[in-house]
Amino acid sequence: xxxxxxxxxxxxxxxxxxxxxxxxxxxxxxxxxxxxxxxxxxxxxxxxxxxxxxxxxxxxxxxx
Amino acid sequence: xxxxxxxxxxxxxxxxxxxxxxxxxxxxxxxxxxxxxxxxxxxxxxxxxxxxxxxxxxxxxxxxxxxxxxxxxxxxxxxxxxxxxxxxxxxxxxxxxxxxxxxxxxxxxxxxxxxxxxxxxxxxxxxxxxxxxxxxxxxxxxxxxxxxxxxxxxxxxxxxxxxxxxxxxxxxxxxxxxxxxxxxxxxxxxxxxxxxxxxxx
Numbered sequence: 597x598x599x600x601x602x603x604x605x606x607x608x609x610x611x612x613x614x615x616x617x618x619x620x621x622x623x624x625x626x627x628x629x630x631x632x633x634x635x636x637x638x639x640x641x642x643x644x645x646x647x648x649x650x651x652x653x654x655x656x657x658x659x660x
Numbered sequence: 661x662x663x664x665x666x667x668x669x670x671x672x673x674x675x676x677x678x679x680x681x682x683x684x685x686x687x688x689x690x691x692x693x694x695x696x697x698x699x700x701x702x703x704x705x706x707x708x709x710x711x712x713x714x715x716x717x718x719x720x721x722x723x724x725x726x727x728x729x730x731x732x733x734x735x736x737x738x739x740x741x742x743x744x745x746x747x748x749x750x751x752x753x754x755x756x757x758x759x760x761x762x763x764x765x766x767x768x769x770x771x772x773x774x775x776x777x778x779x780x781x782x783x784x785x786x787x788x789x790x791x792x793x794x795x796x797x798x799x800x801x802x803x804x805x806x807x808x809x810x811x812x813x814x815x816x817x818x819x820x821x822x823x824x825x826x827x828x829x830x831x832x833x834x835x836x837x838x839x840x841x842x843x844x845x846x847x848x849x850x851x852x853x854x855x856x857x858x859x860x861x
Contacts, residue, residue: 601747604705604729604762608755646738647749649756654733 597647598625607633607640608651614640682737683787685715687845688852692768692818693719695843695854700724700814704763707731707808709753709801712787714741716766721746726764731756734783753797754804761808765815769797771823794823795831802832806859815857816842820850832857 612635620628629642702725708717711730720726730741730748741748774789829839843854
């Protein structure tokens with residue numbers, strides 16, 4: 597994800613701001629990292645460039 | 661697709677469907693993309709809900725210079741959209757987006773009424789099935805879209821006459837959204853509609 601995506605993203609649980617911690621980047625974007633809610637502290641993973649902002653109870657892979 | 665097997669049979673849609681886990685663009689996607697591309701101003705902030713392959717977001721980015729972002733529940737859809745160059749978020753519809761973040765929201769939802777015993781078996785079923793009344797995703801879309809639309813913003817949904825468009829539009833009205841059909845296309849058992857919604861006075 598590109599960093600400016602943060603301008604439109606928020607914590608899905610309480611709609612507060614997210615703080616970015618990037619662990620792997622290329623020239624354009626963040627490939628691996630974490631987005632952490634500045635209010636509730638919930639952490640959301642960024643993997644392969646895609647932030648997973650599903651609430652924790654929906655995070656499993658299954659479609660059901 | 662023109663691939664044929666050795667005995668000359670063209671693969672059936674049902675067989676192709678078994679190998680796909682992400683809905684691929686079809687007539688409905690194209691109708692929605694054509695209508696929205698023609699209607700919106702260039703350079704807007706756009707959200708494509710249930711972006712799937714990223715087709716609609718890509719066309720809006722290329723043809724209207726939109727800053728279009730996709731969201732999808734399906735991790736494989738997110739991957740495909742990402743590889744197509746669409747900034748994508750794995751998320752539950754509007755939940756991960758700020759208030760008034762978008763000028764335009766578009767969605768080609770699952771809109772076909774589906775008996776409960778067929779539901780939610782796999783990602784493809786989820787991309788196609790609109791629940792018993794066809795509105796399993798449409799109603800939550802209309803419930804939530806107002807929050808993420810900026811002042812003067814508009815939302816576009818692809819619906820079928822099988823989805824009960826009059827009921828959908830009445831439901832939207834109860835949520836303060838005026839609606840207008842801006843494109844339609846007839847098919848053998850249904851008519852596909854592109855409906856525009858905007859917060860009313």
